[in-house]
Amino acid sequence: MMIRNIITLTVNDLAIAFKNKSIFLILFIPFFVYISLTLVDEAGVDIKKINIGLIQSQQYPPVIVEAIQSADALFSIVLVSSEEQGNTWLKEKKIDGLLLRPEKENISLVLVVLKKESVLSLQIVESFSALQKAIEGTGINWISDIKPLQKGGIQRQTLPTWILMLVMLVSFIIMPAQIAEEKEKKLLLALLQTPMREIEWLVAKLFLGMILIFMAVLFLHLMGRFSFGNVASYVAFIGVGSFCFSAYGIFLGFLCKSQAGARTLGVIFYLPHLLPSALSEFSQKLSTVAPFLPSYPLFESIRSILLDDRTISTLFPAWIYLFFVGLLTFFMSYLLMKKRWRM
Amino acid sequence: MLIKIQNLSKTYKEKRGLLPFQLEVKQGELIALIGHNGAGKSTLLKLLAGWLIPDSGQVFVDGIDLKNRLAIVRKIGFVPETPNLFDFFTVEDNLKLFARLFQVPFSRIEEILKAFNLLPFRTNRIQVLSKGLRQRVSIGRSLLADPSVLLFDEPTSGIDFEMTKEIYRLLKAFHSSGKTIIFTSHRPEEIKTLATRIVVLHQGVLVFDGSPETYFQSDIHEKLYL
Secondary structure (H helix, E strand, C coil), X not given: CHHHHHHHHHHHHHHHHHHCCCHHHHHHHHHHHHHHHHHCCCCCCCCCCEEEEEECXXXXXXXXXXXXXXXXXXEEEEEECCHHHHHHHHHCCCCCEEXXXXXXXXXXXXEEECCCCCHHHHHHHHHHHHHHHHHHCCCCCCEEEEEECCCCCHHHHCHHHXXXXXXXXXXXXXXXXXXXXXXXXXXXXXXXXXXXXXXXXXXXXXXXXXXHHHHHHHHHHHHHCCXXXXXXXXXXXXXXXXXXXXXXXXHHHHHCCXXXXXXXXXXXXXXXXXXXXXXXXXXXXXXXHHHHCCHHHHHHHHHHHHHCCCCHHHCHHHHHHHHHHHHHHHHHHHHHHHCCCCC | CCEEEEEEEECCCCXXXXXXXXXXXXXXXXXXXXXXXXXXXXXXXXXXXXXXXXXXXXXXXXXXXXXCHHHHCCCEEEECCCCCCCXXXXXXXXXXXXXXXXXXXXXXXHHHHHHCCCHHHCCCEHHHCXXXXXXXXXXXXXXXXXXXXXXXXXXXXXXXXXXXXXXHHHHHHHHHCCCEEEEECCCHHHHHHHCCEEEEEECCXXXXXXXXXXXXXXXXXXXXXX
């Protein structure tokens, strides 16, 4: 009898999980991980050419230039007018590395990269080393020094990922569940029986999301003792990011009738918005997919402000894009609320 | 005429809901809305309370179009079958929230707590209260703005005998104070005790509208419930 009851209850629980769509996560998460792993570049498969920047006015050792030109399957040369332009192109990922010739050195060069600890930097150094061995056998290393553009250790470099994680957590996990709870328990309908306007409720929810995100980011900085970079630009992007994704989360909440459904939908949106953007630096394939997600402009902008000392003036299109995504999802939530959608 | 319903309808994909419907309600009437489950009773109340958007038709309450939600919410109070209160807040905090939104003074909360015998429970969280007490808080909340029309969806469903009697007392008191009340019910004794007029819905269509005497003399009740 006891076993029969346990079986009955287990079947019932499975039915509930199916009904509230939690079971779809069992299918979705492995599927998503599979897709992500497929997009993360596998070693030895279709290695992308390294775009190496050379300054037009500099006299590079002919042996190195000829070696790079001959290894056209591995390198492609991009000529830049100055070191400043090279640095800008590095930040914009138009080139992967920039070669500088120190005045005192005869043959060795300085390699400028975005990040010293990245897989790409390692790939460039290894490629040069292999090229040198093939041409000269042994001798003085062609690359005598590596100069990173982005300062700070791994902790600081992972900060944009943690921030994105917090923003996504509040927006896709907390907000939809809260909205759906108010719908499920008919609390929103109770509030709508007062002279409260729909827009007031929506703005209050938006403020809730934004306050939670600002608090979480502030705690992260206080606990990790991270500096803010350009404060005005940083606050502007956290502000527009929290607006955009809180509105997005409210919209997701409106699509669901129950809290359980909202949690499931939240996870389904959380992972694809977080991982491709956060992993885009480690994978060429993901870096082509990620820009299609609204999370990417936020991640890239925060990363540029914190690590490259860029300001909002150069990142304004991303700010506008996030603002409009937020505005659009906010308006869609308003329409759903007016229609008493799934209430 | 206090409430004028013209061609009001709401249909669902899986259910019939309410087919184009007309009704006029005078001030001070106490109407029992009866019918089988799915007859359209709750749909009608939810349409009047603004919980649902009608497919067609118009409703005027005291001359104000139902679409004018901000004005109409002060005219109509709705008490759903399951009290929809903020569980983690206390009785008093729930009432305070709605008092702020209705912009009524907090002294009104004291009146409500006293009138509904809720003073001993004012600091209790909603989640620890019985369904009957929650229902009383819910009724109290609907009266904060002192509306002229009160809608009750099965007010005594799932409530014990003592609390049912208390709800009857409250309904009678509201009626004697001149309020117009529409309630849904399946209980013949409730209809007999309270109603001054009976409206019967069947599959979304009005099939009877008359006095309790006429209703119980006819065979409609037997046809519906027996």
